[in-house]
Amino acid sequence: MSLKRLFFALLVRPFLLVVTGTNVRHAERLPARGPALLVGNHNSHLDTVTLMSLFPGRLLDSVRPAAAADYFLKSGPLAWFSRNLIGIIPVTRGGRAAGEDPLAGVSAALEAGTIVIFFPEGTRGEPERLKEIRSGIFHLAERHASVPIVPVFLHGLGKALPKGAFLPVPFFCDVFVGEPLERSSEKDAFLAGLKARFEALRAEGTFPEWE
Amino acid sequence: MNEVLERIPRGPVLYVFAGVLGLLALSTILGALLARLRPDKDFRELNARIRSWWLMAVVFMLAILLSRAVSLVFMAFLSFLALKEYLSLIPTRRADRSVLLWAYLAVPLQYLWVWVDWYGMFIIFIPVYMFMLIPVRMVLHGQTEGFLPAAGTLHWGLMTTVFTLSHMAYLLQLPEKGGAAGASLVLFLVLVTQLNDVAQYTWGKLFGRHKVMPTVSPNKTYEGLLGGMATSFLLVLLLAPHLTPLTRNESLVAGFFLPLAGFLGDVSVSAIKRDIGVKDAGSLIPGHGGVLDRVNSLTFTAPLFFHFLRFLHF
Numbered sequence: 176m177s178l179k180r181l182f183f184a185l186l187v188r189p190f191l192l193v194v195t196g197t198n199v200r201h202a203e204r205l206p207a208r209g210p211a212l213l214v215g216n217h218n219s220h221l222d223t224v225t226l227m228s229l230f231p232g233r234l235l236d237s238v239r240p241a242a243a244a245d246y247f248l249k250s251g252p253l254a255w256f257s258r259n260l261i262g263i264i265p266v267t268r269g270g271r272a273a274g275e276d277p278l279a280g281v282s283a284a285l286e287a288g289t290i291v292i293f294f295p296e297g298t299r300g301e302p303e304r305l306k307e308i309r310s311g312i313f314h315l316a317e318r319h320a321s322v323p324i325v326p327v328f329l330h331g332l333g334k335a336l337p338k339g340a341f342l343p344v345p346f347f348c349d350v351f352v353g354e355p356l357e358r359s360s361e362k363d364a365f366l367a368g369l370k371a372r373f374e375a376l377r378a379e380g381t382f383p384e385w386e
Numbered sequence: 387m388n389e390v391l392e393r394i395p396r397g398p399v400l401y402v403f404a405g406v407l408g409l410l411a412l413s414t415i416l417g418a419l420l421a422r423l424r425p426d427k428d429f430r431e432l433n434a435r436i437r438s439w440w441l442m443a444v445v446f447m448l449a450i451l452l453s454r455a456v457s458l459v460f461m462a463f464l465s466f467l468a469l470k471e472y473l474s475l476i477p478t479r480r481a482d483r484s485v486l487l488w489a490y491l492a493v494p495l496q497y498l499w500v501w502v503d504w505y506g507m508f509i510i511f512i513p514v515y516m517f518m519l520i521p522v523r524m525v526l527h528g529q530t531e532g533f534l535p536a537a538g539t540l541h542w543g544l545m546t547t548v549f550t551l552s553h554m555a556y557l558l559q560l561p562e563k564g565g566a567a568g569a570s571l572v573l574f575l576v577l578v579t580q581l582n583d584v585a586q587y588t589w590g591k592l593f594g595r596h597k598v599m600p601t602v603s604p605n606k607t608y609e610g611l612l613g614g615m616a617t618s619f620l621l622v623l624l625l626a627p628h629l630t631p632l633t634r635n636e637s638l639v640a641g642f643f644l645p646l647a648g649f650l651g652d653v654s655v656s657a658i659k660r661d662i663g664v665k666d667a668g669s670l671i672p673g674h675g676g677v678l679d680r681v682n683s684l685t686f687t688a689p690l691f692f693h694f695l696r697f698l699h700f
Binding site for chain 2: 198
């Protein structure tokens with residue numbers, strides 16, 4: 176058993192069970208095997224582990240989140256944690272300016288049959304608000320036409336642990352899984368389509384105000 | 387294992403457990419029969435409900451049998467889940483994130499007072515100290531907009547999910563008297579409250595015609611309320627002599643007010659859900675909704691039963 180599986184079984188799953196107690200709607204729409212892109216809105220560091228914990232332990236080693244190299248690989252302990260316990264796929268933000276392909280790692284992982292967790296907004300930003308979707312996900316969709324893109328809407332994790340907060344506050348959280356996304360070869364239409372799917376998934380729930 | 391077995395109370399508690407398991411087995415068979423005889427109707431919700439009852443009954447029985455510590459941790463966790471459900475349901479202010487952490491802290495403390503048998507603190511901690519601590523913590527971050535709704539809803543939640551439910555735990559600390567150990571008092575309270583819910587639901591489903599509170603809970607009918615109350619009244623008369631120190635006359639009183647209080651607790655939580663615009667408070671228990679949907683009646687019956695008993699007997 177890998178360190179990652181152990182970490183999830185002993186710490187992450189019990190922690191999430193008590194602190195967030197995720198309520199998953201349409202769990203049957205989750206990809207049963209890779210390659211697949213699981214695309215979620217991003218509010219909190221808890222988003223990644225929450226999405227990963229939706230998969231059974233035996234699949235966990237092939238579920239990996241794409242994450243910013245400049246943030247997660249910055250310092251020694253965090254880098255070790257990100258590589259060994261989470262298994263991130265590093266994405267170099269602003270790499271394109273330097274002439275590299277920031278999504279090369281993600282592409283390689285998809286070709287190796289990985290279920291990749293991808294946050295197309297690029298950053299956590301203001302908790303519980305949808306931000307503009309960046310174009311990275313469109314390029315991935317173009318490159319990997321046969322890989323299903325499954326949208327998921329997350330609610331509540333931004334309340335439990337927003338950007339900048341240190342202590343998590345218990346809240347029940349929701350994960351709504353959508354049907355695989357239909358493709359469009361036109362970038363703006365594709366991104367608008369994805370945003371509309373997030374909005375539609377959000378509309379399935381009743382969420383209290385948090386201002 | 388032998389130690390655990392030795393601690394299992396002989397007599398009434400064991401018979402009642404057997405009775406509950408028998409009742410569950412009967413309803414499982416009935417549920418399966420209904421689904422087979424009437425394939426045109428959907429009994430999935432009913433059968434999910436029954437399956438969840440099995441799980442809840444077994445967990446609850448183990449929790450009150452194993453030891454006082456296990457019972458208290460179990461009940462504290464129940465309060466925590468109910469509070470979490472409540473706080474996830476109501477609108478809260480961004481600025482109050484840390485205030486909510488203080489509110490959560492009330493759960494282990496309140497059950498600590500129960501554990502050390504400090505009645506004076508137990509009975510005023512939330513109504514007095516938390517009542518002051520919450521607004522003080524809110525004043526410290528300084529956002530006055532929405533102050534009253536925030537302080538009000540938070541305290542209401544603490545009272546409902548922690549203060550009232552912890553009375554069920556304090557039953558465990560009442561000294562043994564008339565052969566009634568704490569566990570049998572908890573069993574009596576929970577059994578009467580939950581069976582009252584089931585009885586009111588069943589009578590309502592079978593004979594319900596006249597709505598009793600159409601704006602709050604459209605499925606509640608006079609037929610369900612009265613039929614359920616009569617059933618529970620008989621149940622109290624049957625069980626009270628074996629599980630509680632209540633006399634005959636006291637049982638008559640308890641048999642009347644416990645079912646009524648259960649109903650009122652239920653509709654109070656329904657009113658909140660309706661106000662917020664949700665059907666269930668959560669989705670933790672298949673067929674039932676959330677924890678709050680299951681303990682709503684207990685929030686009224688637990689403190690009333692506790693004080694009735696304490697006033698008369700302890």
